Amino acid sequence: MKNKYVFTGILLAVITAISAAVIHFVTITEEPHEEREGTLEVVTSFYPMYIAAENVIGDIPGVQLTNMTGPQTGCLHDYQLSPEDMQTLSGADVFIINGGGIESFLDTVLKNYPGLPVITASDGISMLEMKTFGAGHEEDGHEGHDHGDENPHVWMDVSKYMQEVDNIAGGLASLDPVHAEQYRQNAEAYRKKLEPLRVEASKITGKTGQANIIIFHDSFAYFADACGLQVAEVIEIEEDNTLSAGQLAHLMQVIKEKEVQLLFVEKQYSTKVAEAVAKESGAKVYILDSLVTGDGDPDSYIRGMEENLAVLREAL
Template sequence: MNKYYIRLLIAIVIGIFMFSSCGKSPETASTNNPKQFTIVTSFYPMYVSAINVAKDIPGVRVVNMTEPQTGCLHDYQLSPSDLKTLESADVFVVNGAGMETFIDKAVGQMPSLKVIEASKGIELIKNSSDGEENPHVWVSITDAIKQVKNMSEQLALVNPDNSDKYNKNGEDYIKKLEALRDKMHKELDSIKNRDIVTFHESFPYFAKEFNLNIVSVIEREPGSEPSAGEIADTIEKIKKAKVKALFAEPQYSKKAAESIASQTGAKVYTLDPIVTGSQDGDIDGYIKKMEQNLKSLVEALKI
């Protein structure tokens, strides 16, 4: 064998040795670059709580399955892109209480998907119109706190490597929510006028939290205009109770509320059920919107 081939053989052997020594096996690469843990949330209010609970935890990301302007998911249908998002999830955080009616279908297609139901253990209120359980529990700050506690505890179990961080973040966010609740009670508890008319059945938990009396609801079903009979019934109730404030929602047209207001002398204000938000994932989105609700309520009820 001539010298050229000997040198070539030596170079190949050295190259193989260096590659096997310096290159990372899949196991080593996995150890040094741990797989990202992905939390998928169903819609905006769950997303805001989850980004607070998972705040600044390396390797953990939170993805909202739906667009932040989607709103409530009562009749939501899963899309192919939703299923693709869920396929990447290590855990799926939902409100529960009947909000995500598609959940059985999702779990059926992905039986290994871990689901955290944030409203688990919360006492539910039944709608006066149909007797069904109302899922809008997060609109009560007290129940939102319970949801955050559920999230942090369950995420700590599912992702034990970060259990201390989830629990610490959850405790920090709960303190902020408790301060918000105290602030709102301080400003609202002394107001004598407690009668309100809301746009949808989104506020029974909020009303219970702050001892408000919902005299009537303008639209029982979001997106469905009230009938002439329903409007007439609402007008009668408003006049009888001498209600001065109607609360529309920023996600829907104020047309029906303004029509009723013109016939009763009541004034239209805004209450946000916090089902939609900005694209930037503002970590204080819930608190800011609730502070706007406080401002609206104080203005409306002190007249």
């Protein structure tokens, strides 16, 4: 009889211990982030910012990185904030954006979270002017998206992307001074990996000389600039739209006048319009990547830019 009581007693003690552990676990996981000692919740606006931050943060302990938009969202053209996005931002200690107006929803975010620190990666980086199709030809209209007067797609120029990496590192270092040196070291290591891409881009047109190109996404203006190419025209049209007869005629004139042989099309968009232009003019279509989607791998920017340079090498 006595042994039975002892056994029951032990069993009860074990059950109590397990319950306590489970309750403790539940309590920990439900604890809001503010109470978790030493955790910095970093949220990025979209993919290129996520990859840059991922490299800057590296394996620094206690830093949690979340990309607000999914890895397949792409460029934030006319992006609408979702309730999930607002939820993600509610737990953020800092929000990393590209800036230049590409995060058109920023005002809404700041209205809802006025105290949220924002790191603008493009701070201090000179931007190209946004070219619109058929500039000076008002009647041509412009069906594309409009980020503002400046072209915000600076990450497509490796040297400007490196500046963004530095800005992110500087911003995180001042918010999390304990790890300041590590942010700077990680940024420096990432810049070293990016340097060969920057060098290759700057030399790639060396032998062939400048070429005039037509691009189908404003982001390629930076790629062209870094590679020494001249953008003769920018065409941004929504998925199902086609060029009007007037637009096509204008384009044919530009292609003829500026001897355009290369059309650069965005990987994520339809190539239909470009194919039609190519057929009409004899220019060739090449597909580039704006590096706004991917698998989340820290090296995905590097791999994507390498592919872009390979496409350009072939085109030239």
